[in-house]
Amino acid sequence: MKTIKIAGVPEHFNLPWHLCIENGEFEAENINLQWTDVPEGTGKMCQMLRDSETDIAVILTEGIIKDIAAGNESSIVQIYVESPLIWGIHVDAKSTYHKLSDLENTKVAISRLGSGSQLMSIVNAKNQHWKTDDLKFEIVNTIDGAVEALGKGTADYFMWERFMTKPLVDKGIFRRIADCPTPWPCFVIAVRNEILEKEPKIIDTILNIINATTEEFKEIPSIDRTLATRFHQKIEDIQEWLSLTEWSQKKLDEKTFNTVQNQLFELNIIENKVSYEAVVK
The missing domain is CATH 3.40.190.10 (Periplasmic binding protein-like II)
Known part of the structure; x- marks a missing residue:
């Protein structure tokens, strides 16, 4: 059993991960996926990736692009939520x-x-x-x-x-x-480069499992009730949120990457631009 550490915010976007873990889907593939809730958000997760405290982060697009440009040795492997935050x-x-x-x-x-x-x-x-x-x-x-x-x-x-x-x-x-x-997809999946190089098949398996769930997530019976209960929300708010939220199973494309990076550069949030190939794997 291979242990892989993953981090994300304790928010409704990440329920698909918890369902896959609870259903034993990663375990069935001999993967012990250990989830850590990070209420502090993206800045903290960037630090966790840098310090090898997590292998994967479900993280805000603009935040991880900024941190990779500043030297974080991680890569974006795909978009997780396509819709804006x-x-x-x-x-x-x-x-x-x-x-x-x-x-x-x-x-x-x-x-x-x-x-x-x-x-x-x-x-x-x-x-x-x-x-x-x-x-x-x-x-x-x-x-x-x-x-x-x-x-x-x-x-x-x-x-x-x-x-x-x-x-x-x-x-x-x-x-x-x-x-x-946000004028771009809100969440991406980032992986430390060391893990990507050592365990490419395991990362592919993890992505295949989560993508199968997010593709059908909205069709899960009573998913609105489940979300409302778990995250202490009113059901009508969850229903509105579900109608606005689109998960993704695709790579971050170069045009979108450039849109985010150019905005960060214009706002002086990053000092140097990095190539698409250096960030998206």
Whole structure:
């Protein structure tokens, strides 16, 4: 039995992985796939790949491209979720901010430097024609840290996946004032190059198993109820999320890769561009 470590956010996008593990599908192929939930998100997973704490990461596209450009010795093996990630822009429910323009020159809570929450706050600032050099950040690590920071006023707004954050909106803790969808597929599967070189057949088997599940995921009976229960969501929110979400079984194409990298370069998030062949395997 070959042990492979995989990491991802504890969010509804990753239920297909948990179903495959619970059903013993990897085990049947002599693979012990060990899943680690990473609530801190992409920045933390980039570090885990660098430190060999995980072999595979289900990770935000822009975050891993940024980190590979900065020297992370990993590669993107395929797209996992084709549809954009819808980032909700949230403030404390009692705050005096009511529209997006109110947030110019305020402080944004981010999970960590290099995280999707930081990168997308820069993308959002550019969309609003704000000066991206003037952005101020407060590192909060997790969504619970963001609740505390916005409540205390040490940060003013927080960007996180809209549906996972909606229970906090429903409880009157956060107020969502706008959305900012990613202009590219949101999640990819990244693998450390060492593992790709040593265990190519095992990686192929893992991808074949997860792709078979994601292809049919929406057709699983009562999948909306399962998701709502596991992730403490309202069923109507899950149904809307399912209607907007498309999984993928394809490689990241060069055009999309260039779109992401060019945006990161324009925003000064990366200093040097890397070739498509160096990132996508």
